[in-house]
Amino acid sequence: xxxxxxVFGCCPKGLEEIKALPIRWDRERxxxxxxxxxPFVEALYRYQVALLQxxxxxxxFPLVQALxxxxxxxxxxxxxxxxxxxxxxxxxxEYIALLSEMGALPYPYRLVFFYxxxxxxxxxxxxxxxxxxPWQELFEHWSAPEFQAVLFDLEVMAQGQVEGLDPAVxxxxxxxxxGMEKKTWSLLL
Amino acid sequence: xxxxxxVFGCCPKGLEEIKALPIRWDRERxxxxxxxxxPFVEALYRYQVALLQxxxxxxxFPLVQALxxxxxxxxxxxxxxxxxxxxxxxxxxEYIALLSEMGALPYPYRLVFFYxxxxxxxxxxxxxxxxxxPWQELFEHWSAPEFQAVLFDLEVMAQGQVEGLDPAVxxxxxxxxxGMEKKTWSLLL
Numbered sequence: 001x002x003x004x005x006x007v008f009g010c011c012p013k014g015l016e017e018i019k020a021l022p023i024r025w026d027r028e029r030x031x032x033x034x035x036x037x038x039p040f041v042e043a044l045y046r047y048q049v050a051l052l053q054x055x056x057x058x059x060x061f062p063l064v065q066a067l068x069x070x071x072x073x074x075x076x077x078x079x080x081x082x083x084x085x086x087x088x089x090x091x092x093x094e095y096i097a098l099l100s101e102m103g104a105l106p107y108p109y110r111l112v113f114f115y116x117x118x119x120x121x122x123x124x125x126x127x128x129x130x131x132x133x134p135w136q137e138l139f140e141h142w143s144a145p146e147f148q149a150v151l152f153d154l155e156v157m158a159q160g161q162v163e164g165l166d167p168a169v170x171x172x173x174x175x176x177x178x179g180m181e182k183k184t185w186s187l188l189l
Numbered sequence: 190x191x192x193x194x195x196v197f198g199c200c201p202k203g204l205e206e207i208k209a210l211p212i213r214w215d216r217e218r219x220x221x222x223x224x225x226x227x228p229f230v231e232a233l234y235r236y237q238v239a240l241l242q243x244x245x246x247x248x249x250f251p252l253v254q255a256l257x258x259x260x261x262x263x264x265x266x267x268x269x270x271x272x273x274x275x276x277x278x279x280x281x282x283e284y285i286a287l288l289s290e291m292g293a294l295p296y297p298y299r300l301v302f303f304y305x306x307x308x309x310x311x312x313x314x315x316x317x318x319x320x321x322x323p324w325q326e327l328f329e330h331w332s333a334p335e336f337q338a339v340l341f342d343l344e345v346m347a348q349g350q351v352e353g354l355d356p357a358v359x360x361x362x363x364x365x366x367x368g369m370e371k372k373t374w375s376l377l378l
Contacts, residue, residue: 045249046242049238049241049242050242052238052241052256053235053238053239057260057263057264057267057273060234060260060263061257061260061261061264064253064256064257064260065257067241067253067256068250068253068254068257071246071249071250071253072250074246074249075246075250078246084246
């Protein structure tokens with residue numbers, strides 16, 4: 001068995017680079033960046049619904065909870081002024097294309113990558129975003145015990161799937177997800 | 190505009206017939222009937238996930254809540270001893286086939302039929318099932334204010350979709366759903 005942490009540990013440099021990005025803090029700029037997040041979160045919604053199509057019964061409850069969080073995030077982004085018809089930034093387009101590519105893989109890979117996405121997002125978010133600001137509501141949402149419990153469930157589910165998967169495939173996509181996270185956060189440099 | 194109630198009023202006889210079925214009350218028999226409900230609820234889960242694929246953002250929150258209720262119902266049926274690999278009764282098979290057929294229709298029809306299914310189920314359930322028994326937990330679940338709110342949201346959403354739909358198609362499927370509900374409850378005669 002190759003534990004999830006071993007796969008996740010493949011690329012510590014990538015995550016440290018993201019956390020160390022010298023982001024320039026500007027509330028309005030960050031709010032604009034968040035609004036532009038809408039098309040990516042919409043693509044993540046579709047990725048999650050497709051996961052639910054193939055999820056075994058024990059996986060469904062946490063995945064539905066995670067889907068609910070995504071729906072709430074889309075509502076929140078709309079309330080912040082996100083425009084679903086707006087032009088999509090090339091970096092977001094590239095990340096959406098990666099999601100679409102991963103969406104064609106078998107269920108166990110898609111589940112593990114969904115866990116990676118959530119974990120990386122949260123680690124980067126916690127490193128960069130302070131509790132105060134126009135994103136405070138979202139910050140509190142991600143920090144809520146309820147969502148932490150969902151993440152814990154995702155981790156246990158991913159751990160249960162990782163055995164039998166090709167470590168090279170896992171590491172390749174993890175590196176690509178890390179690359180996209182770095183590009184996305186770098187929009188704030 | 191043709192209001193939802195007018196469509197729903199097409200077949201009052203069908204619903205009255207279901208409510209008036211002289212069901213023989215036997216706890217064990219009813220528990221067995223409920224367990225056999227598993228494959229139908231599983232098919233309903235798939236119908237709901239497919240709805241979420243096409244749902245516009247304002248519809249998603251209530252539909253995810255309804256999906257959560259279905260996942261909980263599947264867990265509950267498993268806890269009651271339902272066997273996912275068990276043989277499926279021909280009446281349940283027929284109802285599953287109807288769900289599958291409806292699943293090929295455009296989103297507005299599927300949404301309206303999902304509302305019909307929930308409403309008919311609840312009306313029949315309330316007419317036949319008492320609060321006490323092995324199904325008490327489920328009974329309380331359906332009667333909970335939270336789920337009543339979901340049903341109300343479904344009604345408002347269905348009302349918003351019904352305009353522009355072909356009343357003949359709506360009535361034809363409503364009559365077929367009523368027919369399947371009658372056959373399903375008749376298994377308890």
